[in-house]
Amino acid sequence: MTSRTSTITRHTKETQITISLGLDGSGRHSISTGVGFLDHMLTALAVHGLLDLDVQATGDLHIDAHHTIEDVGIVLGQCLDQALGDRKGIQRMGHDYVPMDEALGFVAVDLSGRPYAVFEAEWHVPMIGQFPTSLVEHFFESIAFHGRLNLHARVLYGRDDHHQAEALFKALARALRQAVEIDPKRRDVASTKGTLT
Numbered sequence: 001m002t003s004r005t006s007t008i009t010r011h012t013k014e015t016q017i018t019i020s021l022g023l024d025g026s027g028r029h030s031i032s033t034g035v036g037f038l039d040h041m042l043t044a045l046a047v048h049g050l051l052d053l054d055v056q057a058t059g060d061l062h063i064d065a066h067h068t069i070e071d072v073g074i075v076l077g078q079c080l081d082q083a084l085g086d087r088k089g090i091q092r093m094g095h096d097y098v099p100m101d102e103a104l105g106f107v108a109v110d111l112s113g114r115p116y117a118v119f120e121a122e123w124h125v126p127m128i129g130q131f132p133t134s135l136v137e138h139f140f141e142s143i144a145f146h147g148r149l150n151l152h153a154r155v156l157y158g159r160d161d162h163h164q165a166e167a168l169f170k171a172l173a174r175a176l177r178q179a180v181e182i183d184p185k186r187r188d189v190a191s192t193k194g195t196l197t
Contacts, residue, residue, distance in 0.1 A: 002085070003022075003024075004022065004023040004024055004083045004084065004085065004180075005020070005021065005022045005023070005052075005083055006020070006021050006078075006079040006080075006082035006083040007019070007020040007021075007079070008075050008078050008079050008082065009075075010071060010074065010075050010078075012071070014059060014060050014067040014071070015057060015058065015059035015060070015067050015068055015071040015072075016057070016058050016059070017055075017056070017057040017058075017059075017071055017072060017075050018054075018055075018056050018057075018075075019053070019054065019055050019056075019057075019072070019075045019076055019079050020052075020053070020054040020079070021051060021052070021053055021054075021076070021079040021080065021083050022051065022052035022053075022083070023051065023083050023084070023180045025046075025050055025051050025052030025053075026050060026052065027046050027047040027048075027049070027050050027051065027052070028046070028052045028053075029042070029043055029046035029047065029051075029052070029053045029054070029055075030053075030054045030055070030056075031043055031046075031053070031054075031055045032055065032056055032057065033055060033057040033059075033068055033069075033072055034057065034058060034059065034061050034065075034068060035061070035065045035068055035069060035129070035130045035131055036129050036130060036131075037128045037129040037130065037131035037162075037165075038065070038068070038069055038072065038130075038131055040166075041131075041165065041166065041169040042055055042072075044166060044169050044170050044173060045169055045170075045172065045173045045176075046173075047173070048170045048173035048174055048177070049172075049173030049174065049176050049177045050177055051173070051176070051177075055072060055076070057071070057072050059071065061130070064132075065130045065131060065132065065135070066132070066135065069131065069132075069135045069138070069139055070135070070138060070139070070142060072139075073138070073139040073140075073141075073142030073143050073146070074142045074146050075146075076142075076143055076146075076147075077142055077143040077144070077145065077146025077147035077148075078146045078147070080143065080146075080147040080149070080176075081146065081147045081148050084111060084180065087111060087113065088186075088187070088188055089182045089183055089186050089187065089188070090111060090179065090180055090181065090182060090183065090186075091178055091179055091180070091181045091182075091183050092110060092111050092112070092179055093108070093109065093110045093111070093178070093179055094108070094109055094174070094175040094176060094177065094178025094179035094180075094181075095107065095108035095109070095175050095178070096171045096174035096175050096178070097171065098167045098168075098170040098171040098174065099167065100158075100163040100164070100166050100167035100170070101160065101163050102157075102158055102159050102160065102163065103155065103157065103158025103159070103160060103163035103164045103166075103167045104155070104156040104157055104158065104167060105153070105154070105155050105156070105158075105164065105166075105167030105168040105170070105171045106152075106153070106154045106156060106171055107151070107152065107153045107154075107168060107171035107172045107174075107175045108151075108152045108175060109149055109150065109151050109152075109172070109175045109176060109179050110149060110150040110179070111147075111148075111149045111179050111180070112148075112149065112150050113148045113149075114148065114150060115144050115145040115146075115147070115148050115149065115150070116144065116150045116151070117140060117141040117144035117145065117150075117151045117152075117153075118151070118152045118153070119136075119137040119140055119141065119152075119153050119154075120153070120154040120155065121136065121137065121153070121154065121155040121164060121168070122155070123136075123161050123164070124159065124160075124161055125161050128161050128162050128165060131165075133161055133165070136165050136168065137153075140153050140168070140172070143172075149179075151172075153168050153171070153172065155167065155168065
């Protein structure tokens with residue numbers, strides 16, 4: 001099996017980002033974005049998804065965290081797409097529920113090559129640290145569209161926004177862990193069409 005890894009750098013006038021991703025990892029991670037809650041969520045993504053993940057990002061945080069969060073999502077999606085290659089032999093789909101104290105999150109993914117995102121969550125406060133709660137949805141959308149996957153995410157219930165967001169990121173990690181796994185019984189792509197596009 002070829003190495004399922006990728007490294008992508010994106011430099012704009014707003015952000016400078018380099019991300020390296022390994023799909024067949026052990027959860028090793030080095031995360032630095034300047035946005036503490038984003039670092040915390042990306043660490044959870046690596047650990048619970050068994051992804052080797054290196055994220056080094058600097059952005060115009062003197063304005064706000066929007067560009068940094070958005071662009072990290074874009075590059076992470078691109079890394080996922082590149083690391084998947086032709087997507088032959090993968091399980092393709094995965095889903096999981098994750099409880100976080102009083103909150104329960106659910107994520108389902110299909111690495112179909114066709115981007116789509118459905119997101120359902122109600123937030124109680126505008127910010128978690130430096131992370132606007134409105135950008136949780138946008139971050140998931142960015143991964144879905146740039147990673148070319150179908151992603152459904154839902155907070156079933158909860159009171160604490162930190163717990164709700166963390167449940168979603170952990171559920172995403174575990175869903176991706178299932179979906180990227182190689183099926184030893186499958187030689188081609190998991191599609192009746194014979195292609196994932």
